[in-house]
């Protein structure tokens with residue numbers, strides 16, 4: 001591999017480098033766990049890599065909590081998610097997605113931004129953030145910030161809505177509803193083996209229940225089942241107003257059918273389309289047990 005590396009130390013230098021390279025071929029490198037594998041498989045000539053890991057900016061790499069929710073800088077790592085107790089308590093789905101990602105070593109450097117921007121249909125953190133109805137914040141070379149809902153972020157296989165003059169700067173997760181008493185929040189990952197393996201199928205859910213046991217907000221998304229991670233909107237709507245603990249067998253199946261309607265899985269070396277659908281249907285039903 002032969003490429004030039006630029007190491008901006010501040011956000012200003014980063015935006016300056018992006019601006020300068022507008023007519024050239026360049027890529028961002030965050031933890032580089034995906035990027036280096038990709039460039040090894042498909043080397044590119046005349047490429048410049050903008051190394052994001054030296055940028056000193058707490059908005060780009062830290063976490064900030066407020067009444068509105070939580071904002072993670074794009075450079076926040078999977079490891080930092082795993083060890084954060086508040087994330088575990090309030091957004092367990094995100095904790096579990098990071099906890100199950102790759103290996104200890106990879107989690108130390110793999111970033112939230114990298115997981116989103118690589119736009120893999122089997123991105124685990126991406127799947128959890130879709131269930132959490134997150135917002136992606138981009139920063140352009142002019143210094144302008146642009147926010148879009150994460151559902152609009154993934155526009156195709158490994159394609160995102162980020163412009164060439166933009167970098168993903170942060171991800172905001174809305175706070176849980178004030179009336180929430182109980183949260184059913186988890187990430188189910190089915191792989192051919194537990195570690196160092198991308199999902200064969202995954203399901204993320206974050207379901208908020210009030211004092212009466214009634215579902216007041218639901219986020220459900222699927223991974224490795226369609227060209228992009230998908231939000232199962234009809235399945236979420238179906239749950240609103242129902243008592244979580246009183247969902248009947250028939251309703252569980254109806255819910256699972258609705259989740260499945262968002263899936264169009266492929267057959268590949270790891271699993272057939274038929275297998276992926278069967279598994280997705282069964283894990284969808286299982287979340288109420």
Ligand SMILES: Cc1cc2nc3c(=O)[nH]c(=O)nc-3n(C[C@H](O)[C@H](O)[C@H](O)COP(=O)(O)OP(=O)(O)OC[C@H]3O[C@@H](n4cnc5c(N)ncnc54)[C@H](O)[C@@H]3O)c2cc1C
Pocket residue numbers: 027028029030031032033034035036037052074075100101102103106109110111112113114115116117118122123124125162166167168169196197198199
């Ligand atoms: C052995 C192995 C196992 C793995 N297992 C899993 C797994 O279980 N689950 C899973 O989800 N993934 C897995 N992955 C994939 C990878 O580790 C994750 O997707 C990781 O989160 C990528 O983060 P990164 O910081 O390393 O991204 P990088 O490799 O640095 O970047 C990925 C892409 O995003 C772009 N990018 C990065 N940051 C930004 C930004 N701020 N703005 C704009 N573009 C940006 C880069 O240019 C590149 O195109 C695995 C990878 C390996 C090698």
